[in-house]
Amino acid sequence: MTTQKGLKLVERDEEGVNTAFRSDVLDGLSQPQKAIPARWLYDDAGSQLFEDITQLPEYYPTRAETEILRGRAKEFSAMIGPGRAVVEFGSGSSVKTPLLLSAIEPTAYVPLDISGDFLRAAASDLAAKFPGLPVYPVEADFMRKVELPGEIDDLPNLGFFPGSTIGNMVARTAVDLLRNMRETLGTGAQLLIGMDLIKDENVLVAAYDDAAGVTAEFNYNLVRRINRELDGDIPLDALTHEARWKDDFARIEMHLVAGRDIEFSVYDRSFRMKSGETIHTENSHKFNRRTSNMLLLAAGWEPQARWLDSENRFSLILAVARPERSAP
Numbered sequence: 242m243t244t245q246k247g248l249k250l251v252e253r254d255e256e257g258v259n260t261a262f263r264s265d266v267l268d269g270l271s272q273p274q275k276a277i278p279a280r281w282l283y284d285d286a287g288s289q290l291f292e293d294i295t296q297l298p299e300y301y302p303t304r305a306e307t308e309i310l311r312g313r314a315k316e317f318s319a320m321i322g323p324g325r326a327v328v329e330f331g332s333g334s335s336v337k338t339p340l341l342l343s344a345i346e347p348t349a350y351v352p353l354d355i356s357g358d359f360l361r362a363a364a365s366d367l368a369a370k371f372p373g374l375p376v377y378p379v380e381a382d383f384m385r386k387v388e389l390p391g392e393i394d395d396l397p398n399l400g401f402f403p404g405s406t407i408g409n410m411v412a413r414t415a416v417d418l419l420r421n422m423r424e425t426l427g428t429g430a431q432l433l434i435g436m437d438l439i440k441d442e443n444v445l446v447a448a449y450d451d452a453a454g455v456t457a458e459f460n461y462n463l464v465r466r467i468n469r470e471l472d473g474d475i476p477l478d479a480l481t482h483e484a485r486w487k488d489d490f491a492r493i494e495m496h497l498v499a500g501r502d503i504e505f506s507v508y509d510r511s512f513r514m515k516s517g518e519t520i521h522t523e524n525s526h527k528f529n530r531r532t533s534n535m536l537l538l539a540a541g542w543e544p545q546a547r548w549l550d551s552e553n554r555f556s557l558i559l560a561v562a563r564p565e566r567s568a569p
């Protein structure tokens with residue numbers, strides 16, 4: 242396994258506090274609209290809760306995307322061809338990744354993840370399912386350009402970014418990431434990316450505010466993590482989970498809404514919230530054909546094909562990094 246050069250993936254101070262987490266939380270709670278980057282939702286408990294979310298009746302994206310991967314193997318194989326190195330952004334899912342790999346006959350599989358533990362688990366899982374397929378895991382922050390293992394230098398690449406994780410990012414950050422992916426994968430590479438679709442507001446809100454309260458727990462887990470890791474005393478009983486559709490931004494927002502005026506401290510800094518004030522904890526952008534194409538094109542990826550599930554809820558898009566040429 243290789244590790245991205247020149248950066249410490251998780252930096253901790255003398256007391257073992259994750260310094261990036263601390264500054265994101267303290268900065269985020271100091272803003273007029275309190276907001277904490279969504280990536281901090283995914284500690285071990287949060288990642289497990291997200292796994293539980295994918296099983297919920299209201300949360301359709303995982304099932305819809307898996308249906309596409311299961312049903313379109315012939316078309317993937319025709320459009321992508323054999324012999325590529327599949328570079329997955331985020332450690333692979335035990336269901337989705339094997340479906341893609343068996344559809345296209347790749348020559349190598351390169352999972353990228355910031356968490357070495359998830360990465361090792363996913364890599365050995367995959368190696369067991371596909372004996373003979375070389376697996377080269379890379380521990381890296383894929384928001385930046387990643388140096389891929391020399392073993393795949395001569396292979397054409399296929400980036401794989403399922404799950405509509407791109408939807409967590411605002412457009413500016415999403416374009417930065419997609420451009421860096423283009424840099425990482427090189428000209429001629431293809432990208433297969435999942436993007437959730439704009440649909441009825443009630444269906445979207447239910448997917449992010451399920452009846453069993455699992456998504457609420459996922460949101461509350463962030464508060465528990467702050468209280469535990471950053472010596473906080475945020476009163477969890479004063480906060481309620483809320484999922485809001487913001488039509489102008491085409492996104493679901495997750496918030497923690499204060500039910501009364503509260504004061505609390507985190508890492509010896511004090512904060513207050515008025516009743517009704519919120520902490521914004523996640524964005525999940527939704528797309529249509531034109532907005533997903535625009536996002537990809539803005540980052541140098543030309544859409545080649547697009548597949549939907551049988552209920553038109555979710556899209557998988559194949560794009561290609563063509564050599565740059567002068568317009569038009």
Ligand code: AVJ
Pocket residue numbers: 291294302404405406408409448449456459523524525
């Ligand atoms: C992991 C980013 C794809 O936005 O649908 C699910 C995260 N948050 N329910 C999504 C999530 C609340 C999920 N992604």
